Amino acid sequence: MSRIVYVNGEYVPEEEAKISVFDRGFLFADGVYEVTSVLEGRLVDFAGHITRLRRSLSELEMASPCTDEALEAIHRELIARNNLTEGVIYLQVTRGAADRDFAYPAEGTQPSLVLFTQDKTLIDTKAARDGIKVASVPDIRWGRRDIKTVQLLAPSMCKMAAKAQGADDAWMVEDGFVTEGTSNNAYIVTGDGTLVTRNLSNAILHGITRAAVLRMAREAQIKVEERPFTIDEAKAAREAFVTAASSFVNPVVEIDGVSLGDGTPGPIARRLREIYIEESLKTAT
Known part of the structure; x- marks a missing residue:
């Protein structure tokens, strides 16, 4: 079964996932990320990763795409949809899609949010x-x-x-x-x-x-x-x-x-x- 990923509000099979060619993560590496481990289907130190994510966003003057609670819910939904017991969840936030310009886009530009799972052995390696x-x-x-x-x-x-x-x-x-x-x-x-x-x-x-x-x-x-x-x-x-x-x-x-x-x-x-x-x-x- 195809892996289910999250892209800007939708859970889709990975082969159907799409992001704009004008996304600033693609054009400028204008984005931040976090990787949270999953053991026995549960999140390891999720609060710590979210705290660091907030700091990264703040340092880049980048808007958050949603609340901490919403991010946690997305993580848990991806664990369930992908039957993930051991592995990681990758989260990426970019400044969003805008015409290419070194200056940041206008305030109110919607950030892009992408998450996906990776099924991998973490303990016995x-x-x-x-x-x-x-x-x-x-x-x-x-x-x-x-x-x-x-x-x-x-x-x-x-x-x-x-x-x-x-x-x-x-x-x-x-x-x-x-x-x-x-x-x-x-x-x-x-x-x-x-x-x-x-x-x-x-x-x-x-x-x-x-x-x-x-x-x-x-x-x-x-x-x-x-x-x-x-x-x-x-x-x-x-x-x-x-x-x-x-x-x-x-x-x-x-x-x-x-x-x-x-x-x-x-x-x-x-x-x-x-x-x-x-x-x-x-x-x-």
């Missing part, structure tokens, strides 16, 4: 079992990475550069320091067991999973430092990992060809993944 390899690449993105926009060509290029080196993903580097992965936040664990991740700023996305994992780490009595770190520091780390809504906590076992520890997922990454999944299954709504 090869990346979680074996860890991933990352390669460092220059961060070529724009200066407002804290806004979750659909301007994803640069991180896509960075990921392909990493894959060309035989890695699974890239860690992007700016002014000598790691910013983040192409679609995730980056962490290392130092020799004394301190968890280090870059502090929040315009340089990185304010990850919803990041916030949850840092809270859980502190509750587990793991020392946390929010500061920049270098690739050389990462290569010398005891272990490393990444976090994202669609992958939870994924261990990193190699950076630029250098194995971390014994080359297998580290105990802190494994434990935080266990805690995150356990709590998510309890609190998903």
Whole structure:
């Protein structure tokens, strides 16, 4: 059966979904998005994703297409219509359709709203079992990475550069320091067991999973430092990992060809993944 998607007020089979060629998301990447995980047919940290969506819209002076309650209802309807038990729901809001002009269109232009599901394994994954390899690449993105926009060509290029080196993903580097992965936040664990991740700023996305994992780490009595770190520091780390809504906590076992520890997922990454999944299954709504 064809996947059912939501486009501007209608639930339609994906092959019938249409958006205007004048939509500013298509012409200017003038849009924002969120990805919410689904476990056992329930939403994980939906409130956090909606709060970040509101912030992204505000930073771009973009109107909201509907209320938070309506967005939640659409998410739940898509779960039901697609019989989704484990996977993600992608949401995208753009400034809407208007004749091509660099200036924003007139006030009152109706934003575009698109949502679709992706049926995928989140808990029992090869990346979680074996860890991933990352390669460092220059961060070529724009200066407002804290806004979750659909301007994803640069991180896509960075990921392909990493894959060309035989890695699974890239860690992007700016002014000598790691910013983040192409679609995730980056962490290392130092020799004394301190968890280090870059502090929040315009340089990185304010990850919803990041916030949850840092809270859980502190509750587990793991020392946390929010500061920049270098690739050389990462290569010398005891272990490393990444976090994202669609992958939870994924261990990193190699950076630029250098194995971390014994080359297998580290105990802190494994434990935080266990805690995150356990709590998510309890609190998903």
